[in-house]
Amino acid sequence: MDHPHRKSPRRLAEQDNVLANGPAIDSDRRNLLAIAAMAGIAVPFGAWAGAPAVTLPWTALAEVDTGDLRICYAEMGPRAGLPTILLHGWPYDITAFAEVAPLLVAAGHRVVIPYLRGFGGTRFLSDASARNGQQAALAADVIALMDALAIPRAVIGGFDWGARSANVVAALWPERCRAMVSVSGYLIGSQHANESPLTPEAEQRWWYQYYFATERGRLGYERYRAQFAELIWRTASPRWAFDEASFRRTAVALDNPDHVAITIHNYRWRLGLAAGENRYDPLEQALATMPAIRVPSVTMEGDANGAPHPDPLSYASKFVGRYVHRSISGGIGHNLPQEAPKAFAEAILEAASMS
Numbered sequence: 375m376d377h378p379h380r381k382s383p384r385r386l387a388e389q390d391n392v393l394a395n396g397p398a399i400d401s402d403r404r405n406l407l408a409i410a411a412m413a414g415i416a417v418p419f420g421a422w423a424g425a426p427a428v429t430l431p432w433t434a435l436a437e438v439d440t441g442d443l444r445i446c447y448a449e450m451g452p453r454a455g456l457p458t459i460l461l462h463g464w465p466y467d468i469t470a471f472a473e474v475a476p477l478l479v480a481a482g483h484r485v486v487i488p489y490l491r492g493f494g495g496t497r498f499l500s501d502a503s504a505r506n507g508q509q510a511a512l513a514a515d516v517i518a519l520m521d522a523l524a525i526p527r528a529v530i531g532g533f534d535w536g537a538r539s540a541n542v543v544a545a546l547w548p549e550r551c552r553a554m555v556s557v558s559g560y561l562i563g564s565q566h567a568n569e570s571p572l573t574p575e576a577e578q579r580w581w582y583q584y585y586f587a588t589e590r591g592r593l594g595y596e597r598y599r600a601q602f603a604e605l606i607w608r609t610a611s612p613r614w615a616f617d618e619a620s621f622r623r624t625a626v627a628l629d630n631p632d633h634v635a636i637t638i639h640n641y642r643w644r645l646g647l648a649a650g651e652n653r654y655d656p657l658e659q660a661l662a663t664m665p666a667i668r669v670p671s672v673t674m675e676g677d678a679n680g681a682p683h684p685d686p687l688s689y690a691s692k693f694v695g696r697y698v699h700r701s702i703s704g705g706i707g708h709n710l711p712q713e714a715p716k717a718f719a720e721a722i723l724e725a726a727s728m729s
Contacts, residue, residue, distance in 0.1 A: 441518055
């Protein structure tokens, strides 16, 4: 029997045409190259490489109402299995875990992979809701999803935005987080902390954050979001030979009507250029203290991560429970679960065994 709050699953077969064709990817890369030139990045574009896209292992997507959102998610594994929630980042989607999920299911896990707000089939239930991308809102979505699915505790793992949400849940709701896996470690931040400038070299790596702070940047992302996402994929994972089908499949998820608003708010909020919602003020005040994470944790870093990320030594002291760090070699970039799925799955199993 379906969970009482759950909508009927939607067969992926209904989406085959969209997933196969995806949004049009402009073959003329001039706009991408212009953005890359602005950022001082030399990026080779043109030919797609890599093996054919992995077939998605889930046979249906489901939806559940959580208060603010109707969250669209994939679920695999036995209902009585160890609950494990996997969180994607920006500009990625749930397909980042297509090879991770079956490995966890084989180990007896119940795997839930939600589209974050602003991605895929996840929608706001009210037009009046703020399209809020602040860290507390994204993490609160995870707790709301767990409540809606009657999951009291879960292993939580993620990368990029998803890793930050995993950090926040582990720090503020440790009773709900059995163990955690975080790519790039401790990512909790605050507007106050972000007032301090970085070195010019470090600031350059955040070029898109400053681009998004402008109206020109918002309009540019709205108009060229697929090209923009491809640029991020290539620069954040310079040695990842992803294929066209894999990128198109994720690019579809960026067509969510709230995607641009959520993205822009996320980066503007970090710089104090956009306000958050008052209801999240207590959570943000707690996060501004940079709380320690006490749940069993595994942090990970690829050896070819081209995105801004902290040195593992800088955050090791933030993990005060059972903790290990894993460095993953082989040219692994920012999207570690999709680039090194076996290593990510092993980290989830390791974290779970530590709890």
